[in-house]
Amino acid sequence: MFACIAAFGFPGELYPINPHADEILGLKVYPSLVAIGKPIDLVVISVPAPYVPSALRDCVASGSKNVHIFSSGFKETGEAKGIRLQEEIENIAQEGGLNVVGPNCMGLYIPESRILTWIGASDKSGPVAFVSQSGGNAQDYTNYASERLDVHFSKVFSYGNALTLDSTDFLEYLAQDDKTQIITMYLEGVKDGRRLLDLVTQINKTKPVIILKAGLSESGARAVASHTGSLAGGEKIWNAFFRQSGAIRVESLEEMAEVALAFSHLGKSTGKGVAVIGTGGGVGVAAADSCAKVGLELPALPEDLMTKLREFIPPAGNMICNPVDAHIVLLEPELLGKTLDMLSATSYLDMFIISLHMDWLYSRGQGASTEKIAVYLAQEARKHTRGKPLVVAWRQFQPNPLIRKTLKKVEEVLKSASIPLYEGIPRAMFALAKLAEYHAFKRNNKQN
Amino acid sequence: MFACIAAFGFPGELYPINPHADEILGLKVYPSLVAIGKPIDLVVISVPAPYVPSALRDCVASGSKNVHIFSSGFKETGEAKGIRLQEEIENIAQEGGLNVVGPNCMGLYIPESRILTWIGASDKSGPVAFVSQSGGNAQDYTNYASERLDVHFSKVFSYGNALTLDSTDFLEYLAQDDKTQIITMYLEGVKDGRRLLDLVTQINKTKPVIILKAGLSESGARAVASHTGSLAGGEKIWNAFFRQSGAIRVESLEEMAEVALAFSHLGKSTGKGVAVIGTGGGVGVAAADSCAKVGLELPALPEDLMTKLREFIPPAGNMICNPVDAHIVLLEPELLGKTLDMLSATSYLDMFIISLHMDWLYSRGQGASTEKIAVYLAQEARKHTRGKPLVVAWRQFQPNPLIRKTLKKVEEVLKSASIPLYEGIPRAMFALAKLAEYHAFKRNNKQN
Numbered sequence: 001m002f003a004c005i006a007a008f009g010f011p012g013e014l015y016p017i018n019p020h021a022d023e024i025l026g027l028k029v030y031p032s033l034v035a036i037g038k039p040i041d042l043v044v045i046s047v048p049a050p051y052v053p054s055a056l057r058d059c060v061a062s063g064s065k066n067v068h069i070f071s072s073g074f075k076e077t078g079e080a081k082g083i084r085l086q087e088e089i090e091n092i093a094q095e096g097g098l099n100v101v102g103p104n105c106m107g108l109y110i111p112e113s114r115i116l117t118w119i120g121a122s123d124k125s126g127p128v129a130f131v132s133q134s135g136g137n138a139q140d141y142t143n144y145a146s147e148r149l150d151v152h153f154s155k156v157f158s159y160g161n162a163l164t165l166d167s168t169d170f171l172e173y174l175a176q177d178d179k180t181q182i183i184t185m186y187l188e189g190v191k192d193g194r195r196l197l198d199l200v201t202q203i204n205k206t207k208p209v210i211i212l213k214a215g216l217s218e219s220g221a222r223a224v225a226s227h228t229g230s231l232a233g234g235e236k237i238w239n240a241f242f243r244q245s246g247a248i249r250v251e252s253l254e255e256m257a258e259v260a261l262a263f264s265h266l267g268k269s270t271g272k273g274v275a276v277i278g279t280g281g282g283v284g285v286a287a288a289d290s291c292a293k294v295g296l297e298l299p300a301l302p303e304d305l306m307t308k309l310r311e312f313i314p315p316a317g318n319m320i321c322n323p324v325d326a327h328i329v330l331l332e333p334e335l336l337g338k339t340l341d342m343l344s345a346t347s348y349l350d351m352f353i354i355s356l357h358m359d360w361l362y363s364r365g366q367g368a369s370t371e372k373i374a375v376y377l378a379q380e381a382r383k384h385t386r387g388k389p390l391v392v393a394w395r396q397f398q399p400n401p402l403i404r405k406t407l408k409k410v411e412e413v414l415k416s417a418s419i420p421l422y423e424g425i426p427r428a429m430f431a432l433a434k435l436a437e438y439h440a441f442k443r444n445n446k447q448n
Numbered sequence: 449m450f451a452c453i454a455a456f457g458f459p460g461e462l463y464p465i466n467p468h469a470d471e472i473l474g475l476k477v478y479p480s481l482v483a484i485g486k487p488i489d490l491v492v493i494s495v496p497a498p499y500v501p502s503a504l505r506d507c508v509a510s511g512s513k514n515v516h517i518f519s520s521g522f523k524e525t526g527e528a529k530g531i532r533l534q535e536e537i538e539n540i541a542q543e544g545g546l547n548v549v550g551p552n553c554m555g556l557y558i559p560e561s562r563i564l565t566w567i568g569a570s571d572k573s574g575p576v577a578f579v580s581q582s583g584g585n586a587q588d589y590t591n592y593a594s595e596r597l598d599v600h601f602s603k604v605f606s607y608g609n610a611l612t613l614d615s616t617d618f619l620e621y622l623a624q625d626d627k628t629q630i631i632t633m634y635l636e637g638v639k640d641g642r643r644l645l646d647l648v649t650q651i652n653k654t655k656p657v658i659i660l661k662a663g664l665s666e667s668g669a670r671a672v673a674s675h676t677g678s679l680a681g682g683e684k685i686w687n688a689f690f691r692q693s694g695a696i697r698v699e700s701l702e703e704m705a706e707v708a709l710a711f712s713h714l715g716k717s718t719g720k721g722v723a724v725i726g727t728g729g730g731v732g733v734a735a736a737d738s739c740a741k742v743g744l745e746l747p748a749l750p751e752d753l754m755t756k757l758r759e760f761i762p763p764a765g766n767m768i769c770n771p772v773d774a775h776i777v778l779l780e781p782e783l784l785g786k787t788l789d790m791l792s793a794t795s796y797l798d799m800f801i802i803s804l805h806m807d808w809l810y811s812r813g814q815g816a817s818t819e820k821i822a823v824y825l826a827q828e829a830r831k832h833t834r835g836k837p838l839v840v841a842w843r844q845f846q847p848n849p850l851i852r853k854t855l856k857k858v859e860e861v862l863k864s865a866s867i868p869l870y871e872g873i874p875r876a877m878f879a880l881a882k883l884a885e886y887h888a889f890k891r892n893n894k895q896n
Contacts (some may be wrong), residue, residue, distance in 0.1 A: 076729075076767070120807065120846040134730025139807075143845035188733060214733045217740030219770075222748055226767035227729035252734065252874070281524075281675035282582025285636060285662045286700065292665030300670055319524070319674035322667075359568065359587075397591035398568040426700070 001046045001070060001117050008116040008123070015040060032058055039063035044107065044117060049073030052103065053088050060096030067093075068117065069102035075161055075229030076104055086161065086229070093164050104228060105160025106135030109142065111153060112179065126152025127181035128260050131170045133159060133188040133228050137253060141186070145257035150415045151264060154179040161228050168195045175203045182263050184210045184256050189230025193237070200245040205445070208263050208438055210248040212256050213238050246441035248434045255430060258422060262431035265418045266389040269436040271350040272297045275343045276323040276425065278355025279330065283395070283425065284323035287355070290426040294433035298322055299348045308342060323355075330361065331369055333376035340384035351389045351432050354381070355425055356410065358396035362403045370406040371413075378417035389435060391420040393428040449494045449518060449565050456564040456571070463488060480506055487511035492555065492565060497521030500551065501536050508544030515541075516565065517550035523609055523677030524552055534609065534677070541612050552676060553608025554583030557590065559601060560627065574600025575629035576708050579618045581607060581636040581676050585701060589634070593705035598863045599712060602627040609676050616643045623651045630711050632658045632704050637678025641685070648693040653893070656711050656886055658696040660704050661686050694889035696882045703878060706870060710879035713866045714837040717884040719798040720745045723791050724771040724873065726803025727778060731843070731873065732771035735803070738874040742881035746770055747796045756790060771803075778809065779817055781824035788832035799837045799880050802829070803873055804858065806844035810851045818854040819861075826865035837883060839868040841876040 002016055006025050016024040019031045030036050033043060033055070043064045045055045049071050059067050074086035086103070093100045101107055107117040111125045118135075121142055128151055132138040138158035145151040154177065157170045167190055174180045183203065190196045200209050215224035215232030224232040242249045250256045274296050276287045291298045301309070301322050312335055313326040320326055324343075329336040336354070343349045354377060361370045382390055392414055396407050414421045422428035450464055454473050464472040467479045478484050481491060481503070491512045493503045497519050507515050522534035534551070541548050549555055555565040559573045566587055576599055580586040586606035593599040602625065605618045615638055622628045631651065638644050648657050663672035663680030672680040690697045698704045722744050724735045739746045749757070749770050760783055761774040768774055772791075777784040784802070791797050802825060809818045830838055840862055844855050862869045870876035 078769075119811070120848065122847075132730075134733070136728040136805075137730035140731075140843065140845045143807075143847065147845070147847040186730065188730075214730070214737060217737045219736035219740055219746040219748075220733055222769065223729075223733040223736040223746075223767065223771060226769050227733055280584040281671075282580075282585035282634065282636075282662070283588075285582070285668055285671040285675055288667040288671040289662060289665045292667055298667040298671075300667075319671065321526075321670065321674050323671060357584075359591075363567070395588065397588045397595070399570075399591065399595040400568065 001044055004117050004119055005044070005115065007119070009114045011114060012041075033062045033064060034058055036062065039065070041066060043067045044070065046070040049082070049085055049103075052085070053092060056089055056092045056096070056098065059098055060092065065097065065099055067098050067100045068105070068107040069100060069163070070105065070107060070117070071102075072104035072160075074103050076227055078226055078229075086163070090163055098164065100164045101157065102160045103163060106138050106158035109138065109153065109156035122146035122152060124152040125154060125179070127154060127179070127264060128152065128184060129154050129174045129177070129180040129182070130156040130184045130186070131159070131167050131174070132157065132186040133162070133167070133230070134186055135160065137186045141253040141257060144253060145260065149257055149261045151257055151261050162191065162230070166191050168192055168199055171196075171199045171203060175199070175207070180207065182208050182210065182260055184260055186212045186214065186253070186256075188215050188224040188228050189232055193233070193241075197241055197245055200247050204246050205442070208248060209245070210250060210256055210259050210263070210434075211242075212250050212253065246438070246445065248438055250434070258427050258431045259434045261420045262389075262391065262435050263438075265420050266391070266435060267387055269350050269389055269432070269439045271348070272436050273299050273348045273350045274353060274429070274432060275349045275351075276353045276355055277326070277329065277336065277339060278323070279325060279327050279357050279360055280355070281319065281325060283355065283357070284319060284325045287323050287353070287425045287429070290429045294430050296429060296433050296436065305342060305346070309339065312338065330356070330373050331364060333373050333380070336373070336376065337380055337384045340381060344384065344386040344388050349388070351436065352385060352391070353425060353428050353432070354390065354392045356392060356394045358394055358403050358407050358410070359398040359400075362400070362406055367402070367406045367409075371409060374410045374413040377419060378413045382419075389432065391422060391428045391432065393422045393425045395424055449492055452565050452567055453492070453563065455567070457562045459562060460489075481510045481512060482506050484510065487513070489514060491515045492518065494518040497530070497533055497551075500533070501540060504537055504540045504544070504546065507546055508540065513545065513547055515546050515548045516553070516555040517548060517611070518553065518555060518565070520552035520608075522551050524675055526674055526677075534611070538611055547613055548611040549605065549613055550608045551611060554586050554606035557586065557601065557604035570594035570600060572600040573602060573627070575602060575627070575712060576600065576632060577602050577622045577625070577628040577630070578604040578632045578634070579607070579615050579622070580605065580634040581610070581615070581678070582634055583608065585634045589701040589705060592701060593708065597705055597709045599705055599709050610639065610678070614639050616640055616647055619644075619647045619651060623647070623655070628655065630656050630658065630708055632708055634660045634662065634701070634704075636663050636672040636676050637680055641681070641689075645689055645693055648695050652694050653890070656696060657693070658698060658704055658707050658711070658882075659690075660698050660701065694886070694893070696886055698882070706875050706879045707882045709868045710837075710839065710883050711886075713868050714839070714883055715835055717798050717837055717880070717887045719796070720884050721747050721796045721798045722801060722877070722880060723797045724801045724803055725774070725777065725784065725787060726771070727773055727775050727805050727808055728803070729767060729773060731803065731805070732767060732773045735771050735801070735873045735877070738877045742878050744877060744881050744884065753790060753794070757787065760786065778804070778821050779812060781821050781828070784821075784824065785828055785832045788829060792832065792834040792836050797836070799884065800833060800839070801873060801876050801880070802838065802840045804840060804842045806842055806851050806855050806858070807846040807848075810848070810854055815850070815854045815857075819857060822858045822861040825867060826861045830867075837880065839870060839876045839880065841870045841873045843872055
């Protein structure tokens with residue numbers, strides 16, 4: 001853990017503490033915290049659980065107030081010994097006025113300050129914060145978001161058993177943090193539900209709060225108890241929580257990252273109407289079904305609009321009633337602009353999904369068609385949507401490494417232009433649904 | 449299309465027909481079907497829609513009974529001209545006694561006979577058939593299944609507007625086909641619902657029938673009409689269809705392939721109880737929640753079993769009540785065997801998911817730990833499950849190409865041992881749920 005912080009390039013002073021060593025990574029080792037002779041800004045404790053109480057007493061004695069306890073073996077074991085140990089350290093922390101992150105957690109990841117107590121996280125900063133009761137999830141989620149979606153983080157807290165600092169404390173901080181625009185949370189239990197409701201309701205008005213609440217099934221609640229020693233709470237209570245606070249609900253880490261991606265790059269949605277533009281009949285049917293599933297609408301285009309589109313979209317093999325399954329607009333992108341001009345002028349279409357079938361595009365120009373449409377999407381397409389959100393969904397199935405290369409290129413071009421890119425239409429549809437729900441909630445709340 | 453069949457290595461005679469050419473791909477070209485002077489086993493028609501009637505009349509005149517019409521521009525356009533054209537070719541086909549696949553479809557993919565009317569499909573054969581109303585889905589689904597999951601096909605039919613041959617005709621054939629063990633279907637509409645119900649109910653008793661029914665939302669039904677000119681039918685009717693027939697219901701092509709993978713390699717499930725073995729607290733909670741979502745059970749382990757497991761699983765950081773989140777059994781695989789021995793001996797655990805966190809495994813041995821557990825899973829693990837189904841779920845998030853390489857290795861080792869491998873526990877859980885539902889349906893039907 002010490003090596004992790006050092007390797008991430010923390011620019012401040014680092015003090016290794018170990019009674020059995022003289023030097024670690026070239027730094028002088030202290031036999032105890034007290035031996036340093038001054039208060040330390042952040043103490044990271046990584047010793048077996050039975051030794052944590054004495055380490056915490058040293059924090060109090062040295063005037064070091066902020067502590068991250070990595071060690072596990074407390075309440076989450078469900079066993080008498082662990083429960084007693086947690087009570088003991090809780091007393092020490094409360095009497096000594098300590099701010100404790102943990103125990104049983106991975107701690108902090110703050111790329112801007114070069115703080116990281118694990119390995120492999122991105123060194124880029126971004127507008128998204130993550131408050132996570134699970135350390136594994138803190139690692140997996142941030143890796144997924146930054147590596148696959150180019151979504152980066154302001155502050156990440158993995159806080160495990162929540163001894164003194166709970167999700168609500170981190171939330172309060174993030175509300176004020178001007179580096180954080182979007183807040184994502186993985187919650188197992190919460191100590192003060194009323195405070196969580198009040199805070200989320202308030203913060204969500206200016207910074208979208210996206211929450212994955214785990215452990216709502218019976219076996220999930222049991223897993224929560226043995227993971228972080230928390231009470232998961234009931235489904236009905238949490239349903240009410242989401243309804244009242246307007247917090248954005250997701251069911252997996254992947255969904256959370258994909259929704260954060262949408263909120264990072266897209267403006268307001270004006271309503272629920274989606275147009276899907278791209279190739280493929282079966283996939284168009286699936287798009288329509290997935291649209292209904294997430295509560296969005298795929299309005300049929302009226303006759304006059306269809307007639308106008310037919311002027312440049314030939315009929316055979318193309319359905320244009322929405323999904324607008326028109327091959328030609330992907331091969332001749334200025335026709336995509338023309339299509340978007342017509343569709344975005346309507347009052348019933350609020351958001352756009354451009355569907356790219358990489359295998360088919362490759363078959364029409366060995367990569368040249370793909371690059372042409374990607375560059376158009378990055379540079380021109382948004383000029384034709386009247387500010388309405390536009391995302392891109394790709395699919396790729398043929399085992400051809402050359403096609404995979406064109407996909408990499410599309411990712412690169414669209415990421416650099418901040419256009420959200422999703423694998424498959426259903427994921428794009430889900431993210432847009434959450435964006436639309438959030439803005440509808442905000443509109444309705446203003447009227448009240 | 450002619451080049452596709454030739455390139456796939458069809459060993460029989462091929463006759464190109466075109467009034468404007470003498471030679472295509474080195475073969476003598478005939479000006480018309482009739483000019484060949486004998487009946488042809490399969491005629492593939494790929495001319496603009498208005499020319500299809502005369503091509504079909506040539507089929508009748510030459511005594512060629514079996515026809516695949518690739519061309520689109522018929523009923524699916526929703527326009528008067530297309531609807532009239534479809535009526536015209538329907539009359540010709542019925543009067544001439546033709547068997548027509550299509551129009552508006554991709555046709556046949558039969559790897560064993562080297563028949564393929566598109567590009568990029570695998571040349572391997574397998575036990576799964578696919579009956580698809582969508583040509584795009586026929587391509588995407590078979591590529592996904594064969595490339596990513598090593599699931600291969602006996603016969604694939606893409607039949608579009610279902611002029612004379614409908615899904616039920618293909619089903620009847622597949623029931624008798626001894627190369628087909630598992631039947632998968634993508635349905636938009638069906639002409640004779642009663643016949644479909646009777647056939648699926650009958651066939652499903654010996655060959656699992658896995659169905660993706662699309663277009664059940666309002667906008668989905670509209671998309672179905674403009675894709676294959678079909679009536680999608682109502683949600684209630686289809687719910688009853690699945691309940692009565694016992695057909696296995698999936699919601700996406702990916703799910704269909706993943707369920708087919710489970711049925712390809714796993715024996716009977718004896719019930720709903722699952723044990724998840726692997727590392728990660730948050731992912732364990734998610735596993736429990738996803739288990740409940742798909743209707744499976746994750747039984748808590750009783751005290752005496754926990755005590756036995758504790759003999760070789762240390763407490764810190766490990767929850768062992770199920771999910772059995774024990775790091776050590778993945779690093780020392782003989783302990784996994786011991787764990788499986790104990791768990792499979794119970795009456796309430798019927799299926800096993802081994803969860804591999806590739807990033808963590810890599811951190812414990814730069815690939816050696818990964819290979820060790822993969823080889824154990826391939827060679828030994830199943831000896832300890834008393835014939836109960838076992839699958840593996842992986843996850844990998846760190847942007848490290850060396851870890852991705854270890855994943856490739858795991859895929860290779862497990863595929864060669866026919867152990868189903870899934871990306872993430874929820875997909876594994878879904879596939880096992882469908883396996884359990886199928887065998888429960890069969891058990892209940894025997895009792896009736």
